[in-house]
Amino acid sequence: MAELAIERGFLPAYARLERRVQRAVDAAIAKFAEHTHAGIHLEKLTKSRDPHIRTIRVDRFYRGVVLSLGQEKYALLNVLPHEDAIAFAMSRRFTVNQALGVLEMRDQQSIDDFARHTPVEPSGTGLFTGVSTADLVRLGIDEDLVPLLRLIRTEQQFESLAGRLPEVQSDVLSGLASGLPVEEVWAELADRIVSGVDTDDLVTAARRTPERIAFVSGPIELAAILAHPFDVWRTFLHPTQRDVAYRDSYSGPALVTGSAGTGKTVTGLHRAVFLAGRLPDDGTKVLLTTFTRALAEALDRQLYRLADNPAARDRIAVISVDKLAYDIVRRSGQKVGIADDEVLDQLWSAAAKAGPTYVDRAGRVTPFSAAFLRREWEQVILAQQLTTMAAYRDAPRRGRGEALRGAQREQVWAAIEGVVRELAKRRQRTHTQLADEAARIAAGAPSPYRHIVVDEGQDLHPAQWRLLRALVPPGPDDLFLLADPYQRIYDSHVSLGQLGIQVRGRTRRLTVNYRTTHEILDLSVKVLGGDAAVGLDDEGDSLRGYRSVTRGGVPTIVAHPDRHSESEALIEQVGTWLDQGVEPHAIGVAVRTGQLVATLSRTLAEAHIPVADDKCGTDGVKIATMHRMKGLEFQCLAVAGLDAEALPSPYALTPASEDPHAHRQDLQRERCLLFVALTRARDVLYLSHSGTPSSLLPEQR
Numbered sequence: 001m002a003e004l005a006i007e008r009g010f011l012p013a014y015a016r017l018e019r020r021v022q023r024a025v026d027a028a029i030a031k032f033a034e035h036t037h038a039g040i041h042l043e044k045l046t047k048s049r050d051p052h053i054r055t056i057r058v059d060r061f062y063r064g065v066v067l068s069l070g071q072e073k074y075a076l077l078n079v080l081p082h083e084d085a086i087a088f089a090m091s092r093r094f095t096v097n098q099a100l101g102v103l104e105m106r107d108q109q110s111i112d113d114f115a116r117h118t119p120v121e122p123s124g125t126g127l128f129t130g131v132s133t134a135d136l137v138r139l140g141i142d143e144d145l146v147p148l149l150r151l152i153r154t155e156q157q158f159e160s161l162a163g164r165l166p167e168v169q170s171d172v173l174s175g176l177a178s179g180l181p182v183e184e185v186w187a188e189l190a191d192r193i194v195s196g197v198d199t200d201d202l203v204t205a206a207r208r209t210p211e212r213i214a215f216v217s218g219p220i221e222l223a224a225i226l227a228h229p230f231d232v233w234r235t236f237l238h239p240t241q242r243d244v245a246y247r248d249s250y251s252g253p254a255l256v257t258g259s260a261g262t263g264k265t266v267t268g269l270h271r272a273v274f275l276a277g278r279l280p281d282d283g284t285k286v287l288l289t290t291f292t293r294a295l296a297e298a299l300d301r302q303l304y305r306l307a308d309n310p311a312a313r314d315r316i317a318v319i320s321v322d323k324l325a326y327d328i329v330r331r332s333g334q335k336v337g338i339a340d341d342e343v344l345d346q347l348w349s350a351a352a353k354a355g356p357t358y359v360d361r362a363g364r365v366t367p368f369s370a371a372f373l374r375r376e377w378e379q380v381i382l383a384q385q386l387t388t389m390a391a392y393r394d395a396p397r398r399g400r401g402e403a404l405r406g407a408q409r410e411q412v413w414a415a416i417e418g419v420v421r422e423l424a425k426r427r428q429r430t431h432t433q434l435a436d437e438a439a440r441i442a443a444g445a446p447s448p449y450r451h452i453v454v455d456e457g458q459d460l461h462p463a464q465w466r467l468l469r470a471l472v473p474p475g476p477d478d479l480f481l482l483a484d485p486y487q488r489i490y491d492s493h494v495s496l497g498q499l500g501i502q503v504r505g506r507t508r509r510l511t512v513n514y515r516t517t518h519e520i521l522d523l524s525v526k527v528l529g530g531d532a533a534v535g536l537d538d539e540g541d542s543l544r545g546y547r548s549v550t551r552g553g554v555p556t557i558v559a560h561p562d563r564h565s566e567s568e569a570l571i572e573q574v575g576t577w578l579d580q581g582v583e584p585h586a587i588g589v590a591v592r593t594g595q596l597v598a599t600l601s602r603t604l605a606e607a608h609i610p611v612a613d614d615k616c617g618t619d620g621v622k623i624a625t626m627h628r629m630k631g632l633e634f635q636c637l638a639v640a641g642l643d644a645e646a647l648p649s650p651y652a653l654t655p656a657s658e659d660p661h662a663h664r665q666d667l668q669r670e671r672c673l674l675f676v677a678l679t680r681a682r683d684v685l686y687l688s689h690s691g692t693p694s695s696l697l698p699e700q701r
Contacts, residue, residue, distance in 0.1 A: 003072065003073045003074070003215065004029060004073075004074050004075075004076060005069070005073065005074065005075040005076070005206060005213050005214060005215045006075070006076055006213070006214045007067075007075050007076060007077045007078075007105075007212060007213055008211070008212045008213075008214070009077065009078065009212075010076050010077060010078055010079070012635065012683070013078050013079060013080075014079065014226060015581060015582065015583055015586070015635075016580055016581035016582065017062075017079060017581055018581060021058065021059065021062055021079070022226070024058045024059040024062065025058055025062075025064065025079050026226065028056055028057070028058050028064060029076065042054050042055075042056050042066065043055050043056070045086070045089055045090060047090070048089060048090050049090065049091065049092065049093045049108045049109065050067075050092060050093040050094055050108075052067055052068045052069070052070075052094060052202065053065065053066075053067060053068075053089045053090075053092065053094075054066045054067070054068055054074070054089075055085055055086065055089055058079055061081055061082060062079055062080065062081060062082065062085070063079070063080065063081075063082050063085035063086070064076055064077075064078070064079045064085070065077045065078045065079075065080070065085055065088050065089045065092075067094055067202075069202040069203045069206050070201075070202055070203050071203050073203055073206075073215075075206060075213055077092075077105075090109070091107055091108060091109035091110065092105055092106070092107060092108065093105075093106055093108040094106075094202065095142070095166075095199065096197060096198070096199040096200070096201065096202065096205040097140045097166070097168055097169070097197075097205075098137075098140065098142075098197055098199055099137075099138065099139065099140035099189070099193055099194070099197070100140050100168060100189065100192050100193065100194055100197075100208075101194035101197040101204070101205055101208050102168060102205055102208050102209040102212075103202060103205040103206045103208070103209045103212065103213060104166030104167070104168060104169070105166060105167075105212075106164065106165055106166045107163075107164045110164040111145075111148075111161070111164045111165070114148075114160065114161055114164060115148050118148065118151045118152075118157070119151070120151060121151070121153065125153075126149075126150055126151065126152055126153050127149075127152045127153060127154065127155065127157070127158055127177055128149050128150070128152060128173070128176060128177075129150075131176055131182060133146050135182045136149070138186070139172045139182070139185060139186060139189065140168060140169060140172060140189070141169050141172060141173070142169065145165075145169070148161075149173070155177060158173065158174075158177050159518065159551075162174060162518075162551065163518075163550070163551035167212070167550075171512055171547075172185055172189070174547040174548075175188070175511070175545055175547065178545050178546075178547055179545070180545045184545070188240060188511070191243045192240075192243065194208070210242075211238040211242075238263060238512070238514055240510060240512065241263045241266065241267040241270070241510065242270070244256055244267055244271075244508050244510075245267045245268075245270035245271045245274060246270065246271075246274055249476050249477055250476060250477055250480070250506050251476055251506065252474065252475070252476065252478065252479075252502060252503075252506060253474075253478060253479035253480075253481060253496070253501050253502065253503050253506065254477075254479070254480050254481065254503065254506040254507070254508070255457075255481045255482075255483065255496070255503040255506065255507045255508070256268070256480070256481065256482050256483075256507075256508050256509075256510065257482075257483055257484060257485075257507065257508070257509050257510070258484060258509055258510030258511065258546075259484050259486050259487070259513070259546050259679075260484065260486075260487060260513065260515070260516065260524070260675065260676065260679030261513035261514060261515035261516045261521070261548070261633075261679055262510035262511065262512060262513055262514070262546075263510060263514055263515075264455070264482040264483075264484065264510060265299070265302070265455050265482065265631060266302070266306075267482070267510070268288070268453045268454075268455050268480065268482045269288075269299065269302055269303055269306050270306070271453055271480050272286050272288045272303070272316050272451075272453045272480075273303075273306060273312055273313075273316070275450075275451045275453075275477060275480075276312040276313070276315040276316050277312045279315050279450060283448070284315075284448060284449065284450040285315050285316060285317045285448055285449055285450070286315060286316045286317070286449065286450065286451045286452070286453065287316075287317050287319070287324075287449040287451070287452045287453070287471065288303070288316055288317065288318045288319075288452075288453045288455070289318075289319055289320065289321050289324060289452065289453070289454055289455070289468070290320060290321070290454065290455040290456050290631065291320065291321065291455075291456045291459045291460060291630075292320055292322070292628075292630070293320045293322070293323060294614075294628055294630075294631075295320065295455065295456060295630060295631040296318055296319055296320040296323070297614075298631050298632055299318050299455060299631075300318040303316060303318060317448075317449070321435065321460060321464045321467070321468070322431045322434070322435075324438070324467070325431065325434040325435040325437075325438035325464070325467055326338070326431075326434055326438075328438040328441055328442060328467075329434050329437050329438050329441065332441050334437075335427065336429070336434065337426070337427050337428040337429065338428065338429065338430070338431065338434075339423055339426070339428040339429065339430055343426075343428065344374070344430070345370070347419045347422055347423070348370035348371075348373055348374045348419060349370045351370065351373055351415045351416070351418055351419050352367055352368060352369055352370040352372075352373055352415075353367065354415070355367060355368060355373065355411065355412075355414070355415030355418075356368050356408060356411030356412050356414075356415055357411075366657070366658065368412065368415075368658070369654065369655065369658060371654060372654060372658060372659065372662070373412065373415055373416060373419070375662075376397075376412055376416065377416045377419070377420075378432055378461065379493070380392070380395060380397050381395075381416065382432050382433070382436065382461070382462075382463055383461065383462040383463070384462075385436065385463075389409075389410065389413045392409060392413050393406060393409050393410075398493065398495075432461050432463050432464075433463075435461065435463040435464045435466070435467045436463040436466070436467075438467050439463065439466040439467040439469075439470045442467060442470040442471050443470040447470075447471045447472060449471050449472055450472065451472065451477050451478065451479075451480065452468055452471060452472050452478065452479050452480070453480045453482075454468060454479065454480070454481045454482060454483075455482045455631065456482070456483070456487070456630065456631060457481045457482060457483035458483040458484055458485050458487060458488040458494075459488060460494065461494075462494055462499060465494060465496065465499045465501065466499060469499060469500055469501055474500075479501060481496075481501075481503065486528060486672060486675065487630070487672055487675065487676050488669065488672055511545040511546050511547065512547060512548075513546065513547065513548040513679075514548075514550075515633055515679070515682050516548055516550075516679050516681060516682060517548055517550050517551055517552030517553075517682075517683065518547070518548040518550065518551050518552070519551065519552055519553060519554045519555060520548075520552070520555055520678065520679070520681050520685045521546075521547070521548045521679070523555050523678065523685070523698060524675050524678040524679045525546070525675075526698040527671055527674050527675050527678065527696055527697070527698065528671055528672070528675050529668070529671055552683055552684070553684065555678075555681075555685035555686070555687060556685070556686045556687065557687045557688070557689075557693075557697065558686070558687070558688045558689075559688075559689060559690075559693065560688060560689070560690045561690065561691075562690050562691070563641075563690045565690070566640060566641075566688050566689070566690045567599075567600065567603045569688060570589070570600065570603075570604070570638055570640055570688065571603065571604060571607045571609065573638060573686050574587060574589070574604065574609055574621060574638065575607070575609065577636045577684070578609070582635055582636055583635070584609075584610045584612075584619060584620045584621050585612065585619050585620065585621075585622065586634055586635035586636065587621045587622070587634055587635065587636045587637070587638075588621070588622045588623075588624070588629065588632065588634035588636075588637045588638070588680055588681075589604075589621060589622070589623040589624075589637075589638045589639075589640060590624060590625070590626050590629045590637065590638070590639045590640075590677040590680065591623070591624075591625060591626070591639070591640050591641045592625065592626055592641055592642075592646045592647050592649060593625065593641070593646065593649075594625055596640070596641045596646075597623055597624060597625055600623050600640065601623045604621060604623065609621060611623060622634070626639075626673050626674065626676060626677040627673065629676065629677055629680050630676055632680055633680050633681075633682055634680055634681060634682060635682050635683050635684070636681070636682075636683060636684040636686075637678075637680050637681035637682075637684070637685055637686070638686045638687070638688070639674075639677050639678060639685070639686070639687045639688075640687075640688045640689075641688075641689065641690075642674075642687055642688065642689040642693060642694045642696075642697060643689045643690055643691050643692065643693065643694060644691070644692040644693060644694050644695060645691075645692075646694070647670065647674065647694040647696055648666075648667055648670035648671075648694070648695075648696060649670065652666055652669070652670060653666045653667060653670070654666050670696065671696055674694075674696050
């Protein structure tokens with residue numbers, strides 16, 4: 001019986017097809033299950049660059065491109081209009097990587113065209129001059145490609161070539177081109193090297209390439225894949241990520257770092273499923289947690305798509321760390337009242353007006369701001385569990401900028417104590433206070449959790465880390481942590497070592513962005529401004545070697561004279577994506593403020609564009625603040641309202657006159673927030689502003 005596999009690139013292509021064409025594709029695929037090819041005209045092409053390529057008839061106008069793997073097994077690669085399908089089939093070539101044993105696809109016609117138009121210059125320094133042919137071959141580069149690589153002189157030339165190469169080879173060469181030494185690139189590949197590769201065995205190679213080729217077990221699984229192709233694409237695990245997720249055991253807490261799009265979240269999901277599958281039958285669970293409820297809900301949806309074993313899925317509890325703390329405190333018998341932001345803003349504003357002062361750089365006596373007092377409480381006093389004025393007087397203020405004299409600390413302590421007393425009088429607490437109380441309760445009670453997987457760890461407060469540490473005893477596979485300091489969008493600056501979570505020697509760094517195109521990533525990284533970041537392990541983090549393996553269109557930045565014309569253009573852009581067959585939930589719109597979310601949601605709905613409503617469970621285009629976009633991704637993304645008045649938000653910045661160091665930190669956090677928003681885009685990124693553009697946007701050439 002013929003067996004069909006699905007190539008990853010087919011899923012977004014399928015999602016873009018008209019519904020009638022999708023039905024025809026479904027019918028053509030079904031014929032494989034009926035073990036007959038006659039009705040779909042499986043045809044071999046003459047003079048194609050790959051003898052294994054076939055095409056199948058879908059309807060009068062569309063054809064599918066299929067790779068014959070041998071042993072009656074086929075991989076569906078794409079579905080295109082007839083002439084485009086023939087051109088696609090004639091240009092592609094599939095081979096087995098001699099080092100990794102994986103199946104590779106290349107645009108051979110495009111490579112040949114590039115080679116013909118690349119000038120042969122006199123010998124000199126090329127981009128890969130320092131890498132020997134032996135090292136290139138050892139890293140899995142085709143030997144017949146080496147002469148062409150010797151002609152590459154500039155990064156622009158390589159970028160033009162990279163998109164035509166097999167993904168693994170493009171990735172290796174991108175690492176070398178970005179400055180990584182051969183041995184570092186080899187270290188990234190070492191666990192994937194295969195000995196005795198049979199370069200003629202396409203079936204084995206395809207099974208070694210689950211991140212690109214998915215063998216379908218039957219019509220039910222196929223129907224589930226095609227019902228939500230974009231969601232399924234997100235659960236694919238790449239080899240580097242697989243090595244991290246499916247390691248048999250870590251001797252203690254493990255930390256996985258990597259910037260946006262490197263697959264930390266999907267790696268964590270796979271790790272949670274792997275650990276859940278090995279749990280003893282004693283009622284214990286794996287806790288999968290993250291910073292916000294929205295992120296936890298997104299994790300739960302992805303987990304449902306990923307975990308095909310209901311028993312394993314039922315052994316994973318997905319809950320935000322705030323909800324976790326709330327539940328623990330409530331179950332202890334305490335009444336829990338949460339102070340909302342409106343109450344807290346009032347209390348801190350009142351404390352600032354009546355509270356301590358400092359002498360600014362101009363010699364003026366100035367009161368400390370409400371934001372300063374709140375952050376001092378959260379990032380110094382609560383972070384270090386300081387309960388007395390004497391302890392606060394001697395405490396370090398890591399990351400808090402300007403020093404405070406003893407008298408100033410006494411005034412600050414008195415002002416903060418006033419807010420804490422008022423909260424207690426109202427019988428209200430903040431989420432951070434709840435986390436502290438929950439950690440105390442958890443330390444003296446049995447825990448239902450055997451393992452904990454933490455996503456977006458860079459934004460957790462020390463009190464939240466203390467809670468998680470208290471929920472599982474130290475030991476093998478206790479904590480699996482995912483974090484990126486370049487996506488830190490809240491105030492927390494944490495040293496895991498000081499909190500009793502030792503990750504030294506168990507830190508893995510992911511460097512390849514599998515989500516975002518090279519063009520989108522290039523723009524996004526420029527937003528960060530080049531400032532270094534410190535990770536949770538107290539080590540300096542770097543974007544060295546961070547690169548994308550996919551190419552696409554250049555992001556569009558559009559200026560408008562006013563908000564109305566910007567909104568009208570946004571309606572047209574989103575409508576175009578929908579007309580192109582993009583699923584509504586695969587489209588996102590990110591903005592800086594909740595007010596603009598409400599305005600654009602109403603505007604798009606009035607234009608008869610489906611808008612997602614989480615409260616009502618309505619599917620549609622996701623419109624949210626940049627903060628709420630954390631952890632999500634979209635096939636097409638618009639980032640609107642990028643005006644100078646809105647970004648950086650004046651409400652998020654400490655005045656430079658009050659604390660220059662804090663001002664710089666706040667500004668960098670706004671850069672990180674924009675970076676997070678931009679890197680939610682997978683294929684297409686559209687940016688817009690009205691009036692003067694934000695100073696955080698890179699200058700356009």
